[in-house]
Amino acid sequence: MFDAETTALLRAVLDEVCESVSRYETSARTHVASMILEAASKGETSVDGLKQIGRSALREAPIVRN
Known part of the structure; x- marks a missing residue:
């Protein structure tokens, strides 16, 4: 925790x-959140580092089209 x-x-x-990203685009937001949390749990706590990881995750995030 x-x-x-x-x-x-x-x-x-x-x-x-x-x-x-729309708040309703849960798959992309969840992917980004997961990658940020993973990095933080491994010790990454700098704002710039977390943003970089988040941006990278966003580029790779699954996009669901309706």
Whole structure:
């Protein structure tokens, strides 16, 4: 588990990275969140590092078209 400060940081990074992604595009957002969480759990805590990981994950994220 992450402390409140780290959780807020991770949420802010996710929101910034996914600012152009609809909140309803859950598959892409979930993929990005998963990659950010994985990096944080391995010790990556810098904002720039997490954003870079998030952006990379977003480029690889599955896009579901209706």
